[in-house]
Amino acid sequence: MSDPILSIRNLSIDYIGAKEDFHAVKDVSFDIASGEFFGLAGESGCGKSTIAFAISRLHGPPALIRTGSQILVGGRDVLALDEDDLRRFRWSEVAMVFQSAMNSLNPVLTIEAQFYDVLRAHSKISRPEARARATELLKLVDIAPERLDAYPHQCSGGMRQRIVIAICLALRPKLLIMDEPTTALDVVVQREILQRIDVLRKQLGFSVLFITHDLGLMVQVSDRIGIMLEGELVEVNDAQTIYRHPQHDYTKRLWASMPKLHGQQTAREFTP
Ligand code: ADP
Ligand code: MG
Numbered sequence: 001m002s003d004p005i006l007s008i009r010n011l012s013i014d015y016i017g018a019k020e021d022f023h024a025v026k027d028v029s030f031d032i033a034s035g036e037f038f039g040l041a042g043e044s045g046c047g048k049s050t051i052a053f054a055i056s057r058l059h060g061p062p063a064l065i066r067t068g069s070q071i072l073v074g075g076r077d078v079l080a081l082d083e084d085d086l087r088r089f090r091w092s093e094v095a096m097v098f099q100s101a102m103n104s105l106n107p108v109l110t111i112e113a114q115f116y117d118v119l120r121a122h123s124k125i126s127r128p129e130a131r132a133r134a135t136e137l138l139k140l141v142d143i144a145p146e147r148l149d150a151y152p153h154q155c156s157g158g159m160r161q162r163i164v165i166a167i168c169l170a171l172r173p174k175l176l177i178m179d180e181p182t183t184a185l186d187v188v189v190q191r192e193i194l195q196r197i198d199v200l201r202k203q204l205g206f207s208v209l210f211i212t213h214d215l216g217l218m219v220q221v222s223d224r225i226g227i228m229l230e231g232e233l234v235e236v237n238d239a240q241t242i243y244r245h246p247q248h249d250y251t252k253r254l255w256a257s258m259p260k261l262h263g264q265q266t267a268r269e270f271t272p
Helices: 048-055 083-092 111-122 127-140 145-149 157-168 187-204 215-221 239-244 249-256 261-269
Strands: 006-015 022-032 037-041 063-065 070-073 094-097 175-179 207-212 224-229 232-238
Touching (some): 022 232, 037 048, 037 215, 048 070, 048 175, 048 207, 083 094, 083 111, 094 157, 111 127, 111 157, 127 145, 127 157, 175 187, 215 224, 224 239, 224 249, 232 239, 232 249
Parallel strands (some): 037 224, 094 175, 175 207
Antiparallel strands (some): 006 022, 006 063, 224 232
16 A cells, blocks of 8 residues: 555553453554545444554553554554644544534534634634635535534534534644544435535545444445454454455454344335
8 A cells, every 4th residue: 555644553551450450452553545534443342442542642541552553544653743843743644433423512502613713723814714615615505604603402413513523624634533523413314414524524535434333334435444352353354255255253243243234124114
């Protein structure tokens, strides 16, 4: 792969405990290409969020990244960044949409003020300039500019989710990490948001690391998928191979444990 946006090598992360340490991530290596949509799947507790936090350098004690681990974003050594570098790095290189992101907006600030906070923290932008930029960003996620003057509680869950994504894109990050961003939303809204992200990444050229336990949803949107099991990355393949010809036993078991997409739809059609 030529010049990957993200390159992870031999990443090991422990949670330090009073009695013993818990090995949450074990010697994980993978790359994400420029513009690629990469999915990371696996059951709850297998270490997906721990990896996402480490890439954004948002992890803290008791999480400890083991010596020998390497995380490069755009060729830069993320684990070596100091506080000043980190401030510039977050949002502008890597932006992260958290689990339950729709609740991560500040309830007492208008949408406009939340865009302004992010934009102003990284450049000397005036309030009218910020408003114009926020209008553009909202347009990307299909939201009318009038919403700038609304408060989060005046917007639906799906709308709040799209606003968070627009804020994440404000500084044109090279990598957008989405950690189970849509699990709280209904299936139709989930799909709409992911389709929108897909259009935007082609338009703006960023890469996506999409994390979920829902392999069915992931196969529909990802170029390549990594499967995690108890802290280890056990299979990495293109989405079609993961779907049609899973290599690892665990991937096969994951599919077997999932309700069949088509079967489920058929069943629903006959439900009165
Ligand atoms: P996932 O996102 O795949 O559900 P996580 O990365 O959140 O998994 O967690 C991986 C493992 O690390 C889990 O077994 C979890 O219990 C453990 N873990 C997560 N955070 C902590 C913490 N702060 N202290 C101790 N153990 C933790
Ligand atoms: Mg998680």
